Ligand SMILES: *[C@@H]1O[C@H](CO)[C@@H](O)[C@H](O)[C@H]1NC(C)=O
Ligand SMILES: *[C@@H]1O[C@H](CO)[C@@H](O)[C@H](O)[C@H]1NC(C)=O
Ligand SMILES: *[C@@H]1O[C@H](CO)[C@@H](O)[C@H](O)[C@H]1NC(C)=O
Ligand SMILES: *[C@@H]1O[C@H](CO)[C@@H](O)[C@H](O)[C@H]1NC(C)=O
Ligand SMILES: *[C@@H]1O[C@H](CO)[C@@H](O)[C@H](O)[C@H]1NC(C)=O
Ligand SMILES: *[C@@H]1O[C@H](CO)[C@@H](O)[C@H](O)[C@H]1NC(C)=O
Ligand SMILES: *[C@@H]1O[C@H](CO)[C@@H](O)[C@H](O)[C@H]1NC(C)=O
């Protein structure tokens with residue numbers, strides 16, 4: 174969960190009356206970084222490499238010294254591996270125009286804010302029974318694979334990251350990451366499970382948002398988010414989740430044998446792109462296999478700046494270097510076109526709700542019962558407790574709104590609340606986060622109530638109630654259903670005796686609350702979570718949707734139990750806990766990163782394209798019951814489309830053996846960039862260092878992805894796909910489920926391919942009828958042992974081309 178948002182004003186220690194507003198910029202240089210040289214001229218030794226890296230870094234220093242006035246800037250980073258450039262903090266406006274005007278400078282980008290995109294899951298995905306045994310058992314699953322986390326750091330004291338004596342350090346010459354030590358992060362923190370840990374804060378410091386007391390100047394996770402994501406992907410197996418003395422079950426990472434490399438570049442407040450870019454540069458230089466990025470910009474970009482942005486560009490080079498980049502799709506759903514992870518070289522992850530549910534029941538004195546939410550203990554004993562509305566047990570001069578939201582212990586009359594269940598209301602204050610359920614719990618414990626009931630405000634209606642998945646130490650229920658709320662009030666009013674002035678004088682309504690901490694495994698699953706960002710993809714400079722399917726694939730993201738930092742300053746709902754139950758595409762992302770590690774272990778030679786293709790072509794479109802997967806929309810469940818879940822819900826056992834894969838190389842991504850309608854081809858050359866072909870017949874829809882998207886089909890469109898055989902002898906036949914209003918033909922209709930050979934498929938899409946909406950279909954390549962599915966998404970602009 175992360176976002177870039179608008180640039181914030183920052184303070185400057187250098188007083189400059191002309192340019193009071195100091196800013197951070199990322200500057201890319203014309204010269205090549207170390208990575209693009211390694212592909213051509215191999216370094217003789219590590220020492221040569223280091224020398225070259227230092228040369229690039231000092232060339233930046235010399236460049237700055239010779240063009241800029243001393244004191245007008247501070248260099249924060251040199252980027253040397255994937256990008257050749259630097260980040261600087263400037264205090265004078267002239268600096269910018271000088272930089273933009275100097276030869277050797279490729280481009281200048283203002284720093285932007287990044288936001289974090291806020292356990293039973295392994296069983297739900299079928300891991301322990303089917304996959305782990307084949308990969309060397311629980312401890313071996315993912316062995317040898319290094320996952321880099323660009324996040325808020327890690328809590329090295331957590332049981333999810335402890336090493337047993339049997340597991341040793343990674344005996345790899347491939348990974349070269351180091352371990353920074355510092356506050357709360359001793360040298361023993363890197364224990365063989367955690368094999369690298371560094372932190373990047375120059376951008377956050379220069380932007381004035383870093384607070385060393387709160388954010389901690391070391392790889393230590395002072396938030397919790399980074400420990401959560403790392404443990405989902407690669408945490409140890411079978412760790413008991415105990416919160417407030419209650420055992421919620423066991424948690425486990427997807428790939429318990431994978432190694433963790435930590436690159437802390439996000440903080441409680443989010444982060445800055447200048448730090449994230451430095452972290453990615455280091456991670457790829459160190460040799461991670463997979464990058465997990467549960468963060469992104471706060472709004473959906475569009476135009477040339479989208480794909481040619483510093484971070485997107487860098488992630489393209491990371492992909493070229495063989496690193497799979499997995500990123501959260503965003504938490505902007507269910508609105509369409511809300512994906513903030515949009516580049517075709519990135520695997521963008523949607524979030525689902527699994528079949529694990531928590532519900533709480535309240536039983537009234539008249540025998541009626543209602544279900545709601547709240548992970549709370551039951552009321553004591555087999556007895557009923559008196560119910561009292563907050564307004565009826567508070568001093569009369571207190572304002573109604575403060576009283577009803579139960580945020581403050583002060584107005585409550587203690588003898589009237591003692592051992593009673595207090596009714597509070599989910600007022601507007603909760604909507605804008607001036608009130609919280611956590612504060613209600615604190616208030617109720619302080620005043621000595623037996624528990625509380627939160628009812629909905631008829632003026633707000635059945636909105637999504639915030640904070641219901643919070644663990645509570647006091648009996649509680651949130652009646653997030655209008656009918657149940659009114660029924661409770663009806664029962665209360667009928668059993669409360671009032672005097673002439675309306676003051677309650679006798680309370681006879683009673684109820685008890687049952688245990689809300691017991692998980693139930695029920696309902697159709699998976700379901701696309703309402704908050705999960707939806708496609709179609711971003712718009713190009715002509716404000717047309719780009720022909721790439723986003724998101725790519727879906728994994729569990731809702732109510733995920735995983736590791737936390739107990740002394741984090743982050744979320745007040747989970748403060749002090751060693752585990753947190755939280756939701757977001759941030760939580761779905763490390764599921765995919767961990768599963769990708771399992772695939773990488775099984776198929777070490779597979780690149781990012783093959784791994785992504787394998788996960789997509791084998792994903793499930795139907796749930797456990799066999800019915801099509803549904804998506805949470807505004808207030809209902811509707812049939813999910815590829816814009817909700819990409820190719821579908823990850824199917825781990827199938828993803829290990831896809832049969833065929835769709836291959837893509839760097840060259841094709843460049844062709845794609847050159848083909849984006851309205852893009853400035855000169856800026857593509859500037860950005861990637863390769864000129865666009867002059868006669869480019871390549872269309873964005875021709876990029877060899879395991880999906881086909883056509884956002885404006887007029888007449889006929891030919892689309893080419895290549896597939897590679899990665900399995901045994903098999904004959905495939907092609908089956909098409911046509912999108913509405915479209916005729917699709919594929920040549921050949923059946924085929925065989927040579928060992929490691931590839932095959933070309935020619936698809937022709939013909940518009941039959943304008944639909945004024947995207948319609949979806951699929952191409953299925955059926956073999957005896959493999960089924961390869963390719964989602965099709967088409968918008969028929971016009972049925973005729975002439
Ligand atoms: C480049 O420098 C010249 C002269 O100093 C100035 O007039 C011009 O605006 C500058 N161009 C840019 C793009 O900053
Ligand atoms: C994965 O695919 C297999 C084979 O189609 C199927 O039996 C299984 O139910 C699917 N889902 C999961 C979660 O494994
Ligand atoms: C790594 O190497 C060390 C010594 O070279 C050895 O003792 C250890 O068992 C090896 N660990 C693994 C996991 O192979
Ligand atoms: C930094 O964080 C600490 C701990 O959260 C807090 O007490 C302090 O006020 C913060 N300092 C600033 C300048 O915000
Ligand atoms: C809540 O749980 C009870 C059993 O504890 C079950 O009967 C009821 O159907 C559940 N309600 C919902 C909405 O899932
Ligand atoms: C409300 O009344 C009580 C005494 O009845 C008094 O102590 C308190 O200050 C009053 N509060 C306000 C906000 O007027
Ligand atoms: C896929 O691989 C085959 C064989 O290596 C190659 O001929 C083809 O150009 C590749 N296609 C793409 C899009 O990379």
Ligand SMILES: *[C@@H]1O[C@H](CO)[C@@H](O)[C@H](O)[C@H]1NC(C)=O
Pocket residue numbers: 898899900901902903904905924925926927928929
């Ligand atoms: C894929 O390659 C294998 C050999 O590795 C071969 O036996 C098989 O026939 C090929 N598959 C197809 C679909 O041609």
Ligand SMILES: *[C@@H]1O[C@H](CO)[C@@H](O)[C@H](O)[C@H]1NC(C)=O
Pocket residue numbers: 916917918941
């Ligand atoms: C679809 O295209 C094929 C091949 O061009 C043609 O034979 C068929 O009639 C078309 N179907 C429709 C519904 O137009």
